Amino acid sequence: xxxxxxxxxxxxxxxxxxxxxxxxxxxxxxxxxxxxxxxxxxxxxxxxxxxxxxxxxxxxxxxxxxxxxxxxxxxxxxxxxxxxxxxxxxxxxxxxxxxxxxxxxxxxxxxxxxxxxxxxxxxxxxxxxxxxxxxxxxxxxxxxxxxx
Numbered sequence: 050x051x052x053x054x055x056x057x058x059x060x061x062x063x064x065x066x067x068x069x070x071x072x073x074x075x076x077x078x079x080x081x082x083x084x085x086x087x088x089x090x091x092x093x094x095x096x097x098x099x100x101x102x103x104x105x106x107x108x109x110x111x112x113x114x115x116x117x118x119x120x121x122x123x124x125x126x127x128x129x130x131x132x133x134x135x136x137x138x139x140x141x142x143x144x145x146x147x148x149x150x151x152x153x154x155x156x157x158x159x160x161x162x163x164x165x166x167x168x169x170x171x172x173x174x175x176x177x178x179x180x181x182x183x184x185x186x187x188x189x190x191x192x193x194x195x196x197x
Contacts, residue, residue: 094194097123099131099184106164108147110136113193117178121193124148124164133182133193134166139175153177 095113102109102125111121119137122145126132134153136144143157152169153162161170166177183192 091194091196093180094192095121097121097133097191097193098189099123099125099191100189102131106148106151108164110147115178115180115193116195119144121180122147122153122177123191123193126164129184129186131182131184131191132165133180133191134162135178135180137178138173139168139177140171140173145177 093116095111095115097109097111097113099109101107102123105125105127108122108124111123113121115121115135117135117137119135122134122136124132124134138145138155138157138160140155140158140160143155145153145155145160145162147153148164151164153164153166154160155162155173158172159170160168160173162177163169166179168174168176180193181196184190185192
């Protein structure tokens with residue numbers, strides 16, 4: 050194996066490990082049944098205006114970076130329900146595209162995700178990193194983050 054090939058392999062492996070570690074830290078937190086209490090302590094928190102998301106399936110890619118330094122994708126999944134996802138593909142870290150016809154696609158290798166970040170088609174085997182959300186109806190703002 051040549052030096053440049055070895056370096057590419059090591060870089061790819063490091064990206065995969067970093068993405069997997071971020072996903073492993075966030076996914077269990079996102080599985081909580083109740084929305085997070087907005088008064089609790091958060092290790093990461095952002096507030097995002099979601100007033101432009103007027104129909105189910107509508108999405109915006111924010112300029113806010115999450116815990117993995119990738120922009121956060123917000124998808125409206127119901128009347129007052131939203132999914133907040135990392136735009137970093139869990140396969141090799143490429144930025145995913147906003148959803149088209151209910152599918153989020155990675156342009157690098159074709160991985161596809163549902164609007165909630167679950168894998169629809171590989172090569173990835175891991176879902177997109179998902180953040181906890183709390184919707185403030187009066188302000189049309191979504192708190193996105195990881196609670197302590």
